[in-house]
Amino acid sequence: MMRMRQLGLSVMVGALLFAAPADAQRSAPLPWQEDPYPSRYQAPVASDMLLRGATILDGAGGRIDGGDVLVRGGKVAAVGKRLANPGVPEVDATGRWITPGVIDVHSHDGTYVLPLTEIDREASDVAEVATPNSADTWIETAVNAQDMAFDRALASGVTTLQILPGSTPIFAGHSVVVKPVRAPTVWGMKAAGGVQGFKMACGENPKSWGADDDNEGPTSRQGVIAYMRQQFADAQRYKRAVEQARAGAGAMPPRDFKLETLAGILAGDVRVNLHCYRAGDIAASLGVAKEFGFRIGAIHHATEAYKIPGLLREAGTCAAVWADWWGFKVEAQDAIRAEAPLLEQAGVCVMMHSDSPADGQRLNIAAAKAAAAGRRIGVDIPPERMIKWTTGNPAKLLGLDKQVGTIAPGLQADLVVWSGDPFSIYTHADLVLIGGAVAWDRAKPPAGPVSDFELGRGGVRP
């Protein structure tokens, strides 16, 4: 059984407060720390190699021109100039660029599966919308591992994706983090060791759903925020009861998967990814988090975060943004392309996200568009900082920054060798390594379709 948290920090705190009677109980995970769907990901066999002579953007703000990366045993062994070769094959990366693998923290791959059909329009798996509180759902129980979007993502340099439920419910459910590798089920793709993610939503989507006849749920922005507060107040009571029972005071309350999950948010074991557009909605939601003592991991979409960078910075909350989605709904009217450079300049943790299997293949191009818009108003962010928006910062949000997202000795070798500047439209991902294994090699593409879906269908291949 995989634990969501390696350290079990909150368990230790609980032990101090409640003086747990037995070691066994003290070490047992709390209900919200358990993962009912453990990963069955098998790390592929890694290839040792020395990548020579590339422009390296390390994902932490550093840049090395004419640099080398030594990959051994699935990890980065060394990075620098003119590294000694301990006897591994060399790859000439002269004229090419190396970055960490791209991380997309907002994907619906596997649930918004193309091609769409009538049944998807009638009853989609993107989110469970029977109630505004779907906190008990786990999106991985819906993911179709045969979605060919995973193959497109990999071939474009993506090595990690967070699949989130959709934004119709206020409490939309647990996310899952995957590697875009072929496996019969999502659990063969599931990345272990990060912080359990969770999706919430505010604004137009949940209130529009509530306003439809026959649907349960609030019909206004104020109703959505009030609903959040009531659920968290209920979760506070539940969490206290569980902790007291664990300490030997009182009976364990019956399992309630929704309250358990929200208690996990309050405990800091479950990290919130909040879909929110307007500055006012973001501020109100940050207020709820402050009131109930938890930190929101990131505001997703966050189209008006540039108006309130201080609030995000003080809350330690990141912004996961698009470059150029705007205007398509009322609350997206004030979205600007320059958002990421403005937030970067204001010291907010910012990252690009896709929400789309198409744009998810070009997150670095999204960063390029955002940076260009920044230059239009005199804010110039260099490539070594731009790359954090698609690698280092998303790794932190997922709690995977000790494993991936930057190029440093000891970290997993999730790397991309690009044919050129990763922010150019003409650049391809030449080589994609996941855990030091070659997951994509543009010089040796698969002979036929990779996904089961494409196999044997007329019209797909020449």
Add this chain to the structure above:
Amino acid sequence: MKTLASLIALAIAMPAAAQTLAVTHAEAWTMEGDAPVKDATIVIENGRIVSVAAGGVAPADARVIDARGKPVTPGLVNGATQIGLVEIAGSSDTVDTSSADDRNPGYDVSRALNGNSTLVSLARADGLTRALVYPSPSRRAPFNGEPAFARLRDGVDILDVANVGVYTVIGGGAWDRIGSRAAQWDSLRNALTEAKRKADGPPAAEGKKDRKRPSPPPHGGPGGRHGGEELLAAVLRGEVPLAIQTHRESDIRQAASLAADFGIRVIIVGGAEAWRVADQLAAAKVAVIVDPQVNLPFNFDQLGARQDNAALLAKAGVMVAVGQAGGVIHTNYNAGMGLREGAGIAVANGLPYAEALKAVTVNPLAIWGRGGGTLTPGADADLVIWDGDPLEPSTNALSVIVEGRETAIRSRQDQLAERYREVR
């Protein structure tokens, strides 16, 4: 951004009423040949290009813009958008893309065009100067209505030319209206046959018979100038094209056959699987307006979607334009940036660079039967000065000239960004 600011300041300092404009030190992509003219001077008078010459001298009375060696291209043209018809896609009271009037097969989008839309100023800031604006499926099968060309000049009036063709949709998106695509093709062929019979003039005996039959549904909605029927006759005379938005190989083959059977000009819009029919399309002179970004099928009509679609079509001799760039959300909201990104992706997947530039300038006009999209003497003075390669999304337009006039390229987004630039 210093470059853009100083350039704008320079422009403002010049006399506003000048009739003659000269762009100097340009890397001018004239669209004649596959290479630019270096250090070109482009002279513009009364909305038209007078001359493009390497090392040319600007006329003494000209207002001069120094391009400082940067690329200058014709204004970009998006081959398929709904810009000017949409403000907030999620709010139907701000959307004018389709007619719900059963009596209006000739729905004329030009009457709804809105140059004050925020979508227009952003697209212009991204170097778009013209766009084909098409109608969404109407309730009147098989026709959607009549597209128009928009000219993204300053101000509310962005109509360039109305009624430039007839627009229809075949395949998945049209099922709700008349069911199977067999019925859709049948309906389209019947409408063309009927229009042809009327245009040829019925024999006297048949004319009598006609009078006994129930009168056909009235064509032309309230105020509709062409009323559909008139423009359909123009399609049959080969004066304007019939645009068919469709994706599946079987439908594209049907479209090529239709073009041959009726001797009409057909444009495929979308054409995700058009690369499989490339030779037949080239032989039938059917042009394709593609979205080069698509490599995942939105529906079962598009299973063969590939990013080298444009490259394969062009190689086979099919005229290709870029449009509908970026799929659903970007079709309208980033009609300029999406177009450039799409063309860049086409180049990354094998389309020669000069061909890609043509696919966003000359071709989208030629496909709809129009000239222009070049930097040549006598051409419309629509041009863009860029701070880098126009097909790179990281490039900014420094100056956008429409009909010989510099336009405002500070979009609402630029203004919001400037307003909050110092907020910490």
